[in-house]
Amino acid sequence: MELxxxxxxxxxxxxxxxxxxxxxxxxxxxTCEQIAASLALVRDSVPLARRxxxxxxxxxxxxxxxxxxxxxxxxxxxxxxxxxxxREHVVGLQFRGDWLGFDGMASGHHGGAAIAMDTSEVxxxxxxxxxxxxxxxxxxxxxxxxxxxxxxxxxxxxxMSLCTLPADARVAGFLQWWAGSLAERGMRTDQITLRMTRxxxxxxxxxxxxxxxxxxxxxxxxxVIQFCGHGRRDxxxxxxxxxxxxxxxxx
Amino acid sequence: MELxxxxxxxxxxxxxxxxxxxxxxxxxxxTCEQIAASLALVRDSVPLARRxxxxxxxxxxxxxxxxxxxxxxxxxxxxxxxxxxxREHVVGLQFRGDWLGFDGMASGHHGGAAIAMDTSEVxxxxxxxxxxxxxxxxxxxxxxxxxxxxxxxxxxxxxMSLCTLPADARVAGFLQWWAGSLAERGMRTDQITLRMTRxxxxxxxxxxxxxxxxxxxxxxxxxVIQFCGHGRRDxxxxxxxxxxxxxxxxx
DNA sequence: CGAGTCCTTGACCCGCGTCAACGGCCGTGG
DNA sequence: CCACGGCCGTTGACGCGGGTCAAGGACTCG
Numbered sequence: 001m002e003l004x005x006x007x008x009x010x011x012x013x014x015x016x017x018x019x020x021x022x023x024x025x026x027x028x029x030x031t032c033e034q035i036a037a038s039l040a041l042v043r044d045s046v047p048l049a050r051r052x053x054x055x056x057x058x059x060x061x062x063x064x065x066x067x068x069x070x071x072x073x074x075x076x077x078x079x080x081x082x083x084x085x086x087r088e089h090v091v092g093l094q095f096r097g098d099w100l101g102f103d104g105m106a107s108g109h110h111g112g113a114a115i116a117m118d119t120s121e122v123x124x125x126x127x128x129x130x131x132x133x134x135x136x137x138x139x140x141x142x143x144x145x146x147x148x149x150x151x152x153x154x155x156x157x158x159x160m161s162l163c164t165l166p167a168d169a170r171v172a173g174f175l176q177w178w179a180g181s182l183a184e185r186g187m188r189t190d191q192i193t194l195r196m197t198r199x200x201x202x203x204x205x206x207x208x209x210x211x212x213x214x215x216x217x218x219x220x221x222x223x224v225i226q227f228c229g230h231g232r233r234d235x236x237x238x239x240x241x242x243x244x245x246x247x248x249x250x251x
Numbered sequence: 252m253e254l255x256x257x258x259x260x261x262x263x264x265x266x267x268x269x270x271x272x273x274x275x276x277x278x279x280x281x282t283c284e285q286i287a288a289s290l291a292l293v294r295d296s297v298p299l300a301r302r303x304x305x306x307x308x309x310x311x312x313x314x315x316x317x318x319x320x321x322x323x324x325x326x327x328x329x330x331x332x333x334x335x336x337x338r339e340h341v342v343g344l345q346f347r348g349d350w351l352g353f354d355g356m357a358s359g360h361h362g363g364a365a366i367a368m369d370t371s372e373v374x375x376x377x378x379x380x381x382x383x384x385x386x387x388x389x390x391x392x393x394x395x396x397x398x399x400x401x402x403x404x405x406x407x408x409x410x411m412s413l414c415t416l417p418a419d420a421r422v423a424g425f426l427q428w429w430a431g432s433l434a435e436r437g438m439r440t441d442q443i444t445l446r447m448t449r450x451x452x453x454x455x456x457x458x459x460x461x462x463x464x465x466x467x468x469x470x471x472x473x474x475v476i477q478f479c480g481h482g483r484r485d486x487x488x489x490x491x492x493x494x495x496x497x498x499x500x501x502x
Numbered sequence: 503c504g505a506g507t508c509c510t511t512g513a514c515c516c517g518c519g520t521c522a523a524c525g526g527c528c529g530t531g532g
Numbered sequence: 533c534c535a536c537g538g539c540c541g542t543t544g545a546c547g548c549g550g551g552t553c554a555a556g557g558a559c560t561c562g
Contacts, residue, residue: 081407085499087415091407103407105400112407131393135386142382148399149356155406156332156342156354156363162413163457164338167550198509206414211550213510230559232509248336251549418518449541459519464542481527483541502517509558520547525540532535 029150032186035097038143042071045140046133048123053116059100061113066104068124072096075120076195078204079103081112090204092154093117093178096185099147117195162206166251170205171215173247175225179237194233219246280401283437286348289394293322296391297384299374304367310351312364317355319375323347326371327446329455330354332363341455343405344368344429347436350398368446413457417502421456422466424498426476430488445484470497 029035042048050073053059059070062082072094079092079100091112094100100122104110134141161170175192183189194201198209198216205212216235219225224243226236237243280286293299301324304310310321313333323345330343330351342363345351351373355361385392412421426443434440445452449460449467456463467486470476475494477487488494 079407081411083411083415083499085501087411087501089411089414091410102400102403106397106404111404131389134392135389138382138386141385141392144396145399146357148396148403149353152353152399152402152406153357153362155403155410156330159342159406159409159413159457160332160334160338160340162410163340163454164334197507203414206410208551209508210510210552214550217510232558248334250336250338448539460540461520461542462518465518468542483526503562505560505562507558507560510556512555513553515550515552517549517551518547519549521545523542523544525542527540528538530536530538532533 029097029147029184031184035185038097039071039073041137041139041143042123042125045137046125046129048125051122051124053120053122055116055118057116059114059116059122060104060110062110064104064110066101066108066110066127068101068126069130070100070114070122070124072098072100073121073123075122076117077114077120077122078117078196078200079112079114088203090200091158092151093181093204095181099144099151102148102151164250165248167205167207167211168215168218169247169249170207171201171212172219172224172243174201174205175219175235175237176240176243176247179240189237191228191234191236194235219243280348280398280435282435286436289348290322290324292388292390292394293374293376296388297376297380299376302373302375304371304373306367306369308367310365310367310373311355311361313361315355315361317352317359317361317378319352319377320381321351321365321373321375323349323351324372324374326373327368328365328371328373329368329447329451330363330365339454341451342409343402344432344455346432350395350402353399353402415501416499418456418458418462419466419469420498420500421458422452422463423470423475423494425452425456426470426486426488427491427494427498430491440488442479442485442487445486470494 029038048071051059051070053075059077074096077094077098077100078090079094080088081091081103082088094114100114101110103112105127130140130144134144161173165173178194179189179192182192196204198212202209202212207215216225220227223238224246226238228234228236280289299322302310302321304326310328325347328345328349328351329341330345331339332342332354333339345365351365352361354363356378381391381395385395412424416424429445430440430443433443447455449463453460453463458466467476471478474489475497477489479485479487
């Protein structure tokens with residue numbers, strides 16, 4: 001009962017593919033309607049508690065026991081992982097329709113923190129309730145699986161970009177991803193406002209704040225992005241295609 | 252309904268914690284008995300098809316439609332992610348009790364490949380069957396969630412080590428993790444055999460094969476590991492504690 | 503106004519990527 | 533049997549991307 005023959009190329013050696021660069025669609029939670037439908041399904045199927053959080057407040061922190069999953073209804077969160085020796089890193093960013101707390105299901109305790117980057121609303125859902133509800137409603141179980149799968153896919157894309165792309169491409173890819181995430185949620189995408197400091201962006205992308213600053217300056221100098229507003233956090237993307245090109249430029 | 256106050260330190264600035272270095276236990280799928288119990292639960296709850304694969308054969312490949320999850324019963328697999336432009340990377344290693352295929356649940360198509368690194372056996376489980384079974388058995392749903400959660404936690408640990416640790420520490424951490432994974436599954440851990448080339452290890456750790464080779468040589472020179480056997484792939488770990496120290500040494 | 507935070511830019515340096523040479527092992531074929 | 537080529541691993545020399553250190557400007561808050 002064999003399956004597939006050995007793949008054409010051993011891993012570690014780049015495949016010799018034509019650089020046919022597809023539009024690099026940012027596949028996320030789906031369209032705005034799909035996200036709304038998902039939220040509605042959860043709302044109608046399982047008891048939940050609404051919670052509003054202000055900037056800097058955390059939904060959970062490292063070591064907290066895992067009891068609830070949280071579904072983001074509005075706002076934005078950063079997921080911060082903390083190692084035992086004090087290293088900490090932004091390992092993810094979550095928006096409307098994303099879930100918080102998957103990291104606690106395995107061990108029963110959260111390994112990181114989820115911190116609001118904006119005034120936000122989450123729906124707290126007891127895991128036991130969710131289990132019961134998804135036993136009745138296969139669609140709910142499927143929804144949860146897909147959300148977790150998206151997390152895994154996203155984390156692995158982050159791993160790849162960390163390992164294979166230079167600083168400028170990672171920053172460009174980050175801007176592209178951010179804009180795509182906003183677009184999925186029906187928000188304007190021609191002008192975006194980064195709700196993070198350079199240090200946080202760097203933490204997320206695996207580089208230092210100076211490197212982020214330099215990369216942004218280079219992108220602006222080349223016209224791929226434009227700073228608008230006085231805060232250096234409002235960015236216009238005149239040509240998403242050009243940004244996408246930079247995002248996949250090796251070395 | 253506020254939750255927590257803002258955390259003590261902004262992200263991106265290392266917390267000033269005493270470097271109390273805990274034993275850095277490698278939390279994985281659990282003990283050997285727990286893994287066996289999980290496998291038994293799945294075997295008794297849901298129809299499955301046994302498949303044996305030889306070295307280099309893939310369970311699925313990029314673009315394949317997602318229909319089955321696969322539970323590793325014996326052997327070892329590498330998860331390889333492929334970007335559209337040809338970049339490819341080892342994003343994970345799976346052993347007995349681990350699952351294959353989570354990356355396909357979100358989009359309905361697999362984004363990477365799972366390739367056997369040894370003669371291996373997997374149990375193929377149709378996702379629809381699994382959904383039905385886990386609706387009847389909450390324990391099964393819980394099991395699946397925990398497995399996915401472990402994946403997420405592991406990916407994020409990989410992200411962190413990539414971003415914060417130098418090459419030698421990453422290699423040491425990898426050896427520690429590999430030995431821990433074997434120990435969890437009841438196998439001897441004093442002498443381990445890496446079933447990967449230096450290039451594959453490097454792909455997994457985000458470095459080049461020469462760097463892997465140099466790091467291993469340094470570790471051997473310092474006595475933290477010993478090469479045994481002629482193939483340079485059999486490694487003894489005289490003192491796991493020393494290895495763990497290297498694995499968390501910054502810079 | 504001063505203190506604090508955030509951002510930018512320059513100068514320097516080091517870890518790791520790159521290129522290259524070499525040795526060991528293995529399977530193939532003369 | 534040995535010759536040969538291919539793959540794997542090791543080691544050295546060198547260069548560059550990005551980390552580090554430092555100075556300074558812009559903005560906010562008290």
